[in-house]
Amino acid sequence: MISMQEVMETNNMISGETLDVRTITMGISLLDCADSDLDRLNEKIYNKILNRAGKLVQTGEEISREFGIPIVNKRVSVTPIALVGAAACHTPEDFVTIAKTLDRAAKAIGINFIGGYSALVNKGMTPAEELLIRSIPQALATTDFVCSSVNVGSTKTGINMDAVRLMGQIVKQTAELTKDNDSLGCAKLVIFCNAPDDNPFMAGAFHGVTEADDIINVGVSGPGVMKAVLGTPEMRDCGFEELCETIKKTAFKITRVGQLVAQEASKRLGVPFGIIDLSLAPTPAIGDSVSDILEEIGLESTGAPGTTAALAMLNDQVKKGGIMACSYVGGLSGAFIPVSEDQGMINAVSRGALTLEKLEAMTCVCSVGLDMIAVPGDTSAATISGVIADEAAIGMVNQKTTAVRLIPVIGKKVGEQAEFGGLLGYAPIIPVNPFSCEQFIGRKGRIPAPIHSFKN
Structure with a gap:
């Protein structure tokens, strides 16, 4: 049982000590959206995000009002896009269309960030993963809410130094393309070692392939x-x-x-x-x-x-x-x-x-x-x-x-x-x-x- 003293302590934390729930993040698997046709792929991605997360913001606001607990951010993370877009994307520009679809979906459901424009390359890079990585500067420069992450190493596999070298170049290119906003694009790009599959925090959130079809992380x-x-x-x-x-x-x-x-x-x-x-x-x-x-x-x-x-x-x-x-x-x-x-x-x-x-x-x-x-x-x-x-x-x-x-x-x-x-x-x-x-x-x-x- 929760005592009255604990209720009062929690109220004081919220009202005077800036306690909040920083984010509710819904993870959504896009593996079933995979398609060799790029237009169909983008349509499936947009529809699934709206179908699964359409009420996320509304629900977060209702809980916040009813319980008196500030919930600052409502976010979505998706399956690493390098996997989802592998069959349909043959150029970096193809991947950028998916970034724009994610951005459009984020705006439609009212969230403040969407993560998962990602590649997991801790041991090696597939052609699709390299294409996604090379698309990151343009993707972050032409979207508002998309966040990107790349995992370049792990305790089990070591460090992919080819990916590390490439990511240094990508960070610089992203900075150049967003230089009018103090290189803001780099604030939405994180490079990991041992990235977790269930992280709710941006810019590194993605929905791991070991997760359920959708999930709530807080x-x-x-x-x-x-x-x-x-x-x-x-x-x-x-x-x-x-x-x-x-x-x-x-x-x-x-x-x-x-x-x-x-x-x-x-x-x-x-x-x-x-x-x-x-x-x-x-x-x-x-x-x-x-x-x-x-x-x-x-x-x-x-x-x-x-x-x-x-x-x-x-x-x-x-x-x-x-x-x-x-x-x-x-x-x-x-x-x-x-x-x-x-x-x-x-x-x-x-x-x-x-x-x-x-x-x-x-x-x-x-x-x-x-x-x-x-x-x-x-x-x-x-x-x-x-x-x-x-x-x-x-x-x-x-x-x-x-x-x-x-x-x-x-x-x-x-x-x-x-x-x-x-x-x-x-x-x-x-x-x-x-x-x-x-x-x-x-x-x-x-x-x-x-x-x-x-x-x-």
């Missing part, structure tokens, strides 16, 4: 709640045991809200409940910051010595508390550290406390990786590929999901600022290491899987 968020709890006078000087217990209990309460929303959405839409993603996902709003939590724990600034240890502890306790509150946990689950979407991270970068190298170290223990980081527009494709390779190596060796969402802002340099707007926020341009990795990135083939991957 991402909860509560950095403001966590900050408020850890900022009380009694928590200032407590020991680690009490600190960890408090984080776990708070994560439990936050996750219960997500579980309630997920079950209700599943019931009303007649779609199976998939997972709750336990991630603490920040926003540009003041007080809704993962960085602020780390500073409440005792850091003068995020980026100071001890930052990685504090983040590791926070992540672990969030997962321990959340798992007890939810039937199914999945997705990315942990703490996001996107620079542009977290005012505290922006402040830490601006004061010189947080560098690209420290962010990379933090990704060893966080939920994803180098996320929403603006770099100078003249950063080379090889350097971007090197950063992708570094992150993929961290994920591969540590058996965790890592990702890169790097934005080379064309025409801007260190000391300037990129404006993305809305949930994507803004970001100061961070310097990158000037030394070249071009010869390393130019090698063909893949980096083999680590020895601990052989567990069969």
Whole structure:
């Protein structure tokens, strides 16, 4: 039973501490839409998305009103389009027509993002997968709501360095084609290692081929709640045991809200409940910051010595508390550290406390990786590929999901600022290491899987 005190605590979290359900994401399989005729394929895709997700936004708004819980985003993820379009698409431009169909469907049902313009190439690329990847710059430049992701490695297969090299070029091309909007297209493109099949968060969401025909996944968020709890006078000087217990209990309460929303959405839409993603996902709003939590724990600034240890502890306790509150946990689950979407991270970068190298170290223990980081527009494709390779190596060796969402802002340099707007926020341009990795990135083939991957 839920006590009156717990109801009041939840109300306070919502009204004063920016607790929200960050997203309800409906995953939809498009495998049965496959067709060798491109026009028929696009028609089938559009019709299925409207048929399955037509009431998603309405249902989310009804639940939000009835339960008093803010549900910020309603989204859709689909089967990786490289698989769906393989028979019909013979040029990058063919794939772009599917991106436009996805965008049209997203606008018709009123969601704010649709994910799954994706390819899974961790061991090799089919011709269709390479065509989709080469279409990404044009697809993101000519659509508003489409998000793209590419998985380039895994613990089981190693890292596909041919794909890593290609993705550095694709990021640069995407930046160039969207340079009039501070290279915004790159904010909708993420490169993964060990990508999960059930992630509700954009830009990396896609509907994995192991999933049901359709599914409801929910991402909860509560950095403001966590900050408020850890900022009380009694928590200032407590020991680690009490600190960890408090984080776990708070994560439990936050996750219960997500579980309630997920079950209700599943019931009303007649779609199976998939997972709750336990991630603490920040926003540009003041007080809704993962960085602020780390500073409440005792850091003068995020980026100071001890930052990685504090983040590791926070992540672990969030997962321990959340798992007890939810039937199914999945997705990315942990703490996001996107620079542009977290005012505290922006402040830490601006004061010189947080560098690209420290962010990379933090990704060893966080939920994803180098996320929403603006770099100078003249950063080379090889350097971007090197950063992708570094992150993929961290994920591969540590058996965790890592990702890169790097934005080379064309025409801007260190000391300037990129404006993305809305949930994507803004970001100061961070310097990158000037030394070249071009010869390393130019090698063909893949980096083999680590020895601990052989567990069969």
